[in-house]
Amino acid sequence: MVCPSLVTRTPLLPFCLLVSIVLAVDPQIIPFSSKSYGPDGPWQAITIGVGMPSQSVDLLPGGSWSSDILAPSVCADGAACPVASLAGFYNASASSTNVQIGQTGNIRGSSFESTGGGLPSLTGSADYMFETATLKVQNGVAGQPVDVNLSDFDMLVISEANETLPDGTMYPVQIGSLSLGCPQFNQSWTHFPPNPRFNGTFLPADLFAQGKVPSNSYGLHIGSAAMRISGSLNIGGFDQSRALGQVSSQVYIINHLPIDLLDIGIGVAEGGSPFNFTSKSGLLAAGNSTLSPSTSVFIETPLPYIYMPQSTCDAITQYLPVTYQAKYGLYFWNTDDANYARIVSSPPSSPSPSASTAT
Numbered sequence: 174m175v176c177p178s179l180v181t182r183t184p185l186l187p188f189c190l191l192v193s194i195v196l197a198v199d200p201q202i203i204p205f206s207s208k209s210y211g212p213d214g215p216w217q218a219i220t221i222g223v224g225m226p227s228q229s230v231d232l233l234p235g236g237s238w239s240s241d242i243l244a245p246s247v248c249a250d251g252a253a254c255p256v257a258s259l260a261g262f263y264n265a266s267a268s269s270t271n272v273q274i275g276q277t278g279n280i281r282g283s284s285f286e287s288t289g290g291g292l293p294s295l296t297g298s299a300d301y302m303f304e305t306a307t308l309k310v311q312n313g314v315a316g317q318p319v320d321v322n323l324s325d326f327d328m329l330v331i332s333e334a335n336e337t338l339p340d341g342t343m344y345p346v347q348i349g350s351l352s353l354g355c356p357q358f359n360q361s362w363t364h365f366p367p368n369p370r371f372n373g374t375f376l377p378a379d380l381f382a383q384g385k386v387p388s389n390s391y392g393l394h395i396g397s398a399a400m401r402i403s404g405s406l407n408i409g410g411f412d413q414s415r416a417l418g419q420v421s422s423q424v425y426i427i428n429h430l431p432i433d434l435l436d437i438g439i440g441v442a443e444g445g446s447p448f449n450f451t452s453k454s455g456l457l458a459a460g461n462s463t464l465s466p467s468t469s470v471f472i473e474t475p476l477p478y479i480y481m482p483q484s485t486c487d488a489i490t491q492y493l494p495v496t497y498q499a500k501y502g503l504y505f506w507n508t509d510d511a512n513y514a515r516i517v518s519s520p521p522s523s524p525s526p527s528a529s530t531a532t
């Protein structure tokens with residue numbers, strides 16, 4: 174059984190180097206939107222313009238293959254969709270540059286698991302579409318934001334979809350995601366006539382192909398809206414000030430960025446401990462030696478929770494004022510508990526190393 178822990182959205186830094194041909198250009202910063210989203214966040218997003226004329230949508234950065242974009246029909250009942258309405262929709266009928274090809278297939282009233290993106294829990298309908306897109310890039314922190322155009326931007330446009338809670342309750346999809354690529358340069362389909370193949374493109378690969386960034390790669394640190402730490406997305410490089418400790422390299426598998434998690438601990442970096450101890454380690458594999466010496470986890474930045482085996486959740490939560498909410502499959506803080514404020518305002522110690530040796 175997997176259960177989500179209360180630890181939400183630890184700032185992770187997936188750095189993904191896909192092609193390493195170095196040119197005399199700098200990595201480009203993608204500025205974050207001034208808006209953030211979601212009752213369980215808020216999470217910071219990136220603004221992208223899709224279609225002609227351009228329709229502005231905010232997307233959570235992360236995930237692989239196509240970007241997930243919401244059509245207005247997901248919120249036929251607008252009142253049910255405050256988050257989606259704030260982030261914006263893409264209406265394919267209102268764009269003169271929409272391209273669809275029959276060979277992509279589509280999703281009709283079924284799970285999104287087959288798409289490989291960060292949406293395995295969604296059920297609904299969606300179509301692959303390709304568009305011109307535009308977004309701002311900035312050359313270094315001192316640079317001015319300038320527009321770049323993307324062509325055949327690869328999208329899965331969701332016309333209807335629900336998330337299902339553990340108790341069976343459904344709620345509509347909340348916000349789309351901005352894919353940061355995949356192990357291949359393009360998503361390529363045979364087409365009629367069969368040559369040339371039709372290629373959908375991704376943000377890092379397209380900027381690399383245009384010669385605007387030195388490599389088909391990205392560095393993402395999602396920051397924290399609540400703590401006023403802005404997100405950092407660099408294409409063709411990463412912000413060294415967001416990387417703590419040793420940097421290692423990992424294999425990239427078809428849909429995911431896996432990494433070996435070695436342990437989970439609770440610690441206090443400075444000041445008095447709100448716990449009856451100053452640090453506690455060994456929580457990942459406590460009572461479950463199959464999780465030792467490491468367990469492989471997938472980094473999925475658009476997903477708001479960290480999902481851990483029950484044994485790990487039990488080991489962590491025995492020290493925290495939280496209550497398991499079966500309806501949501503989540504632990505909620507007991508905000509009335511005397512220790513709650515002390516714990517959440519106490520600076521955590523640096524994370525334990527979570528990387529395996531380079532592969």
Ligand SMILES: *[C@@H]1O[C@H](CO)[C@@H](O)[C@H](O)[C@H]1NC(C)=O
Pocket residue numbers: 245246264265266267
């Ligand atoms: C989508 O665009 C079409 C064409 O402009 C328009 O008729 C329709 O009302 C739009 N739908 C929504 C939900 O905005």
Ligand SMILES: *[C@@H]1O[C@H](CO)[C@@H](O)[C@H](O)[C@H]1NC(C)=O
Pocket residue numbers: 282296297298333334335343344
């Ligand atoms: C989504 O949920 C709503 C409300 O529960 C339901 O009416 C609709 O049929 C669901 N759609 C899908 C694709 O499951």
Ligand SMILES: *[C@@H]1O[C@H](CO)[C@@H](O)[C@H](O)[C@H]1NC(C)=O
Pocket residue numbers: 307320321322
């Ligand atoms: C992007 O495309 C728009 C619309 O075709 C065009 O007006 C603009 O000049 C292009 N921008 C760049 C940087 O190529």
Ligand SMILES: *[C@@H]1O[C@H](CO)[C@@H](O)[C@H](O)[C@H]1NC(C)=O
Pocket residue numbers: 359361369370371372
């Ligand atoms: C798509 O990419 C393939 C290589 O993967 C190439 O052979 C083909 O010409 C490309 N299609 C177009 C339209 O450029």
Ligand SMILES: *[C@@H]1O[C@H](CO)[C@@H](O)[C@H](O)[C@H]1NC(C)=O
Pocket residue numbers: 325358359371372373374
């Ligand atoms: C990716 O797709 C573009 C557009 O079709 C094409 O020009 C390019 O050659 C493709 N690149 C690779 C490496 O397949």
Ligand SMILES: *[C@@H]1O[C@H](CO)[C@@H](O)[C@H](O)[C@H]1NC(C)=O
Pocket residue numbers: 447448449512
């Ligand atoms: C610490 O231990 C004391 C005495 O055993 C107990 O009353 C208190 O609740 C504990 N505090 C925490 C945060 O576990």
Ligand SMILES: *[C@@H]1O[C@H](CO)[C@@H](O)[C@H](O)[C@H]1NC(C)=O
Pocket residue numbers: 174461463464482483484485
């Ligand atoms: C122990 O860990 C394994 C994964 O290695 C997991 O499948 C299993 O559910 C865990 N057991 C419990 C009781 O959480």
